[in-house]
Amino acid sequence: MCGLLARVAHKHASLGITPDQYQVVHDYLMWAIAEVLGDAVTPEVAAAWDEVYWLMAYTLIHVERGLYSARGVRPQTVWRRWEVEQKIRETDDVVTFVVKRVDDRLVKSSLPGQYVTVQVPLPDGTRQPRQYSLSRADDGECRQFTVKRVHGAGKPDGQVSTLLHTQVDVGDVLTMSVPFGAVVLDDAAGRPMVFASAGIGSTSMAGMLSHLAKAGSHLPIVLLHADHDEDSFALCSQILADIAALPGSRIHLWYGRGGNSRLPVTGVLPGEMDISQVSLPDDATYHLCGPIPFMHEVRNALIKDGIPPQDIQYEAFGPDLWQADYECSPTFRRHR
Numbered sequence: 001m002c003g004l005l006a007r008v009a010h011k012h013a014s015l016g017i018t019p020d021q022y023q024v025v026h027d028y029l030m031w032a033i034a035e036v037l038g039d040a041v042t043p044e045v046a047a048a049w050d051e052v053y054w055l056m057a058y059t060l061i062h063v064e065r066g067l068y069s070a071r072g073v074r075p076q077t078v079w080r081r082w083e084v085e086q087k088i089r090e091t092d093d094v095v096t097f098v099v100k101r102v103d104d105r106l107v108k109s110s111l112p113g114q115y116v117t118v119q120v121p122l123p124d125g126t127r128q129p130r131q132y133s134l135s136r137a138d139d140g141e142c143r144q145f146t147v148k149r150v151h152g153a154g155k156p157d158g159q160v161s162t163l164l165h166t167q168v169d170v171g172d173v174l175t176m177s178v179p180f181g182a183v184v185l186d187d188a189a190g191r192p193m194v195f196a197s198a199g200i201g202s203t204s205m206a207g208m209l210s211h212l213a214k215a216g217s218h219l220p221i222v223l224l225h226a227d228h229d230e231d232s233f234a235l236c237s238q239i240l241a242d243i244a245a246l247p248g249s250r251i252h253l254w255y256g257r258g259g260n261s262r263l264p265v266t267g268v269l270p271g272e273m274d275i276s277q278v279s280l281p282d283d284a285t286y287h288l289c290g291p292i293p294f295m296h297e298v299r300n301a302l303i304k305d306g307i308p309p310q311d312i313q314y315e316a317f318g319p320d321l322w323q324a325d326y327e328c329s330p331t332f333r334r335h336r
C-alpha cells in the first residue's frame with residue numbers, strides 16, 4: 001500500500017473511524033461531485049467514481065481493521081481518559097502537557113514518531129479532534145505531547161490549540177486516542193540517522209530522540225533544527241539532554257533572526273537551514289518534520305546530493321498536501 005494511504009489509515013484509526021462511516025462520506029462526496037461537475041457527470045462517470053471510491057475505501061477499511069486489532073482496540077475503544085499532571089511552558093506559544101493514566105491499564109509503549117489524537121469539547125457542544133506527536137518516550141504511566149498555539153493573524157485563531165493553551169490545566173481530564181502513526185523510526189538496520197526539523201516540527205524529533213536515548217542507542221545521530229531564534233525553540237532542554245546522552249550525536253541550529261546561543265552547542269548558523277553548511281554521515285536515513293515548504297526544500301537538497309528518496313521520511317502536521325500540492329505543481333518554487 002502506498003505511503004499516503006498508510007498515513008490516512010493511521011489517522012482514521014486514531015479517530016476511531018468505523019466502516020459504516022465510509023458510506024456517509026461516499027454519499028456526500030458523490031453529491032459534491034454531481035454538484036460541482038453538473039452535466040459532465042454522466043451515469044458512466046458516476047459509476048467510475050463510485051468504483052474508485054469503493055476500491056480505496058475497502059483498502060482503508062481492511063488496513064484500519066488490522067491497525068485496531070494490532071493494538072487490541074475497537075473503533076469505539078481507541079479513546080482513553082488522561083489527567084493533566086504537568087503543563088510546561090516551553091516558549092511564548094508552545095506548551096507541553098504531561099498526562100497521567102487515570103485507569104488501571106498500563107500505558108503501552110508507543111513507537112518513536114507516533115502521535116495521539118486529543119479530543120476536546122468546544123463551547124458550541126461539538127467535539128474537535130486534533131493530532132499531536134508524542135514528544136517523549138512513554139514511561140508506563142504518562143504520555144507527553146507539545147502544542148503550539150495557532151494565532152489566526154486575520155483569520156480565526158486555532159480552535160483546539162487555543163483551548164488547550166488557555167483552558168486546560170493541571171488536574172483537568174483529557175480524552176486521547178491510543179498512539180498511531182505510519183512514520184516511525186526504524187533503527188534495526190543500524191544506519192546513522194539525520195533529523196531535520198523547523199519550528200514546532202521539533203516535537204516529533206524530540207519524541208524519536210527520547211526513544212533512542214532511552215534505548216541506549218549508539219547510532220550516529222545528527223539533529224538539524226531551524227527556528228526563529230532561541231526563545232522559540234520548543235523542547236530545547238530535553239532535546240539537548242538526549243543528544244548529550246547519545247554518544248556520537250551532534251546538533252546544528254539555524255536561527256532565522258540570527259543571534260547567539262546560550263545553549264551548549266557549537267555554532268549557530270544565521271538564516272534558513274542550508275544542509276550544505278554541515279557535514280552529514282554517509283548512508284544515513286533522514287526524518288523531516290516542519291512546514292511542508294521547509295520539508296520540500298530540504299528533501300530536494302538531499303536528493304540533489306544523491307540521497308535516495310526512500311531514505312527520506314517526513315511527517316506532515318496537517319492534511320498531507322505534499323504530493324498533491326507541491327510535487328505535482330509546476331508552479332511551486334520557493335516558500336518563506
Ligand SMILES: Cc1cc2nc3c(=O)[nH]c(=O)nc-3n(C[C@H](O)[C@H](O)[C@H](O)COP(=O)(O)OP(=O)(O)OC[C@H]3O[C@@H](n4cnc5c(N)ncnc54)[C@H](O)[C@@H]3O)c2cc1C
Binds near residue numbers: 134318
Ligand atoms: C500527525 C500530526 C502530528 C501533529 N503534531 C503536532 C504537534 O506535535 N504539535 C502541534 O502543535 N501541532 C501538531 N499537529 C497539528 C495539530 O493537529 C493541529 O492541526 C493544530 O494544533 C491546529 O489545530 P487548531 O484546532 O488549533 O486549529 P484549527 O482551528 O484547526 O485552524 C487551523 C487553521 O485554519 C485557520 N482557519 C480556521 N477557521 C478558518 C476560516 N473560517 N477561514 C480561514 N481560515 C480558518 C486557522 O486560522 C488556522 O490557521 C499535528 C498534526 C498532525 C496531522
